[in-house]
Each structure stands twice: as structure tokens, then as C-alpha cells.
Amino acid sequence: MSTLTVSELKTPRALLLLAAFILVVFAVGAMIGVSTAPGEWYASLNKPPFNPPNWLFGPVWSTLYVLIAVAGWRTFMDDPRGLGMKLWVGQMLLNWAWSPTWFALHLLWPAFIIIAAMLAVIVWFIVARWNKDRLSALMFLPYAAWVGFASVLNLSIAILN
Secondary structure, three states, X not given: OOOOOHHHHOOHHHHHHHXXXXXXXXXXXXXXXXXXXXXXXXXXXXOOOOOOOHHHHHHHHHHHHHHHHHHHHHHHHHOXXXXXXHHHHHHHHHHHHHHHHHHHOOOHHHHHHHHHHHHHHHHHHXXXXXXXXXXXXXXXXXXXXXXXXXXXXXXXXXXXX
């Protein structure tokens, strides 16, 4: 299990790092989201019947970004150079690569490869952190579920188009 203590997570340095993680995850996510917002191209695609309404994505991603940031912060506080942190950075880079590939470049199949890799890294993070920091692993479960669903959606839209 993690060697993190509650008192270590409440130090000024730790709280500043938490703020930085939240800020970076949200700022980069928002910048990418605004610059690659769905437009006419996305609206014109054939979509499966289980495609959620567009308004759902903002609240879901906002919630997930909080969980992702906190899990990343906890992982950094525990072992900043360890496997968990490398996996966290890897999934974040893949996360940030998907929207431009899908919405800006309109590359459906390469976007599917990115999201499938992202899901694999998310699951790997959960497995790697499970015995070390169960809370961080648990915070990634809704993320894994959403990205799993998004992977099926991505694949379905790629097949339909």
C-alpha cells in the first residue's frame, strides 16, 4: 500500500502540487476542447443509436478530469519517477492527442488506435496502482468505463463512415 500519509498530503507543497495538477489537466483539456469543438463535420457523420447527446460530454469530462488530476497528484506524491507516474503521463498524452486527431484531422481510424491505446494504459495504471494506492486506482475506474464506451463509439462511427 501507499506510504502516503494524510499529513503529507496536506502540506503547502502538496496542496500547491494538487492545484497545479488540476490546473494543467483542465487548462490543456479546455484548450484542446475549444480548439477542436465538434462542428459540421462531426454533425454530418453517421452515428450509432447509442451516441450520447453532445451536452453530456462536458460534464462527464469535467468530472473525469478532477479524478484524473487527483489520481495523478497522489501518484506523483507517492513516487514521482515510478511506473504509475509514467503511465499517468502516457494516458494523459494519449487523451490530449485523441481530440485533435478525431475532430481537427478527421482521422477516424488513427483516433481509434489512440483511444484503444489510451484505454490499455488506463487499465495498466489501475493494475499498477491497485496495491500501491487503491484510491488512485479507484479514481480511474469511471475513466476506464467512459473511455471503454468512447472506444466502442469511436469504432462504431469509424465503421459507419
